Amino acid sequence: MGLKENDMGILIFDLETLKLPEEIDGGWDHPAGLQFGVATIYSYEKDQYFFFAPHQQQDCINFLEKQTVVTFNENRFDYCVLLSDDNVFVDNQGIVCMSDGVGSVPLLKSIDLFELVVCSKFGTVTVEEAFAKYGKIGGVLDGTINLNAICEATLAKTKSGRGQDAPLLIREGRWQDIFAYNLQDVRVLRKLFEYVGNMGYCFDKKKRKIEISLRK
Numbered sequence: 001m002g003l004k005e006n007d008m009g010i011l012i013f014d015l016e017t018l019k020l021p022e023e024i025d026g027g028w029d030h031p032a033g034l035q036f037g038v039a040t041i042y043s044y045e046k047d048q049y050f051f052f053a054p055h056q057q058q059d060c061i062n063f064l065e066k067q068t069v070v071t072f073n074e075n076r077f078d079y080c081v082l083l084s085d086d087n088v089f090v091d092n093q094g095i096v097c098m099s100d101g102v103g104s105v106p107l108l109k110s111i112d113l114f115e116l117v118v119c120s121k122f123g124t125v126t127v128e129e130a131f132a133k134y135g136k137i138g139g140v141l142d143g144t145i146n147l148n149a150i151c152e153a154t155l156a157k158t159k160s161g162r163g164q165d166a167p168l169l170i171r172e173g174r175w176q177d178i179f180a181y182n183l184q185d186v187r188v189l190r191k192l193f194e195y196v197g198n199m200g201y202c203f204d205k206k207k208r209k210i211e212i213s214l215r216k
Contacts, residue, residue: 009044009045009067009068010044010067010068010069010070010111011041011042011043011044011063011064011067011068011069011070012041012042012069012070012071012186012189012190012193013039013040013041013064013069013070013071013074013078013186014039014040014071014072014074014078014182014185014186014189015036015037015038015039015040015060015078015081015082015182016037016038016039016163016166016167016170016178016181016182017034017035017036017037017081017166017167018034018035018036018037018054018167018170018171019033019034019035019167020034020164020167021034023167030086031076031077031078031080031081031086032080032081032083032084032085032086033086034081035081035084036054036057036060036081036082036084037054037166037167037170037178038051038052038053038054038166038170038178038179038182039051039052039060039082039182040052040179040182040183040185040186041060041063041064041186042186042187042190049183049186050063051179051182051183053175054170057082057084060082061082061083061107064082064107064108065107065108066107066108067108067109068108068109068110068111069096069108069109069110069111070111070113070189070190070193071110071111071112071113071114071189072112072113072114072147072189072192073112073114073115073147074110074112074114075090075096075110075112075114075115076090076127079096079107079110083098083107085098085099087099089104090110090112091104093109094109094110094111094112095107095108095109095110096108096109096110111193111214113189113192113193113196113212114127114145114147115127116196116212116213116214117145117150117202117204117210117212118130118140118145120210120211120212121145121204121208121210122134122140127140143205144204144205144206144208145204145205145210147159147185147188147189147192149204149205150192150202150203150204150205151188151189151191151192152205153202153203153204153205153206153207154192154195154202154203155188155191155192155195157188157191158188159181159184159185159188160180160181160184160185161181161184165181166178166181166182169181193214196212196214197214200212200213
């Protein structure tokens with residue numbers, strides 16, 4: 001990718017949940033209730049993948065804390081799951097914060113490729129603005145800009161399964177299968193991050209070019 005020296009601390013992160021939305025009150029609107037299942041992190045500095053089982057949730061948080069973390073659609077979902085808190089938010093500097101009951105506590109710096117894709121494609125400042133202008137399901141979320149669609153169109157690489165299968169794999173203790181799936185997600189996300197870093201764009205499912213800048 002041609003990472004700069006100060007980029008070597010960047011981590012690539014993805015997690016899978018222990019429950020499905022239909023199994024909890026509030027569904028997608030209550031991501032913390034889905035509970036932490038497993039996670040995989042790639043470290044550029046160490047050139048190594050790290051794996052976290054259900055009982056290692058706090059270890060995963062500690063690993064990510066104060067780092068720059070690349071994700072795909074984590075800002076409004078996975079960080080709430082990771083921190084068991086629906087009120088996690090990302091400020092306008094990309095800092096993931098949680099409340100301590102008095103104020104906000106910064107946790108890490110987020111680079112969410114999904115947010116960058118949406119804002120570039122729809123010409124908005126935030127994902128929420130794009131949802132308001134163009135609609136959510138069938139509008140912004142029309143199946144052309146999910147991780148699998150973008151990686152297939154841009155890299156000719158895909159995920160290895162479906163996220164909704166992850167909870168069952170975890171419950172059945174099929175650790176090799178769940179970590180293989182989660183690892184592939186992180187691998188394709190890493191490749192996408194590197195491609196965008198080098199080329200400055202990616203493609204959606206319909207091969208439409210989406211220009212993205214990783215440098216603020």
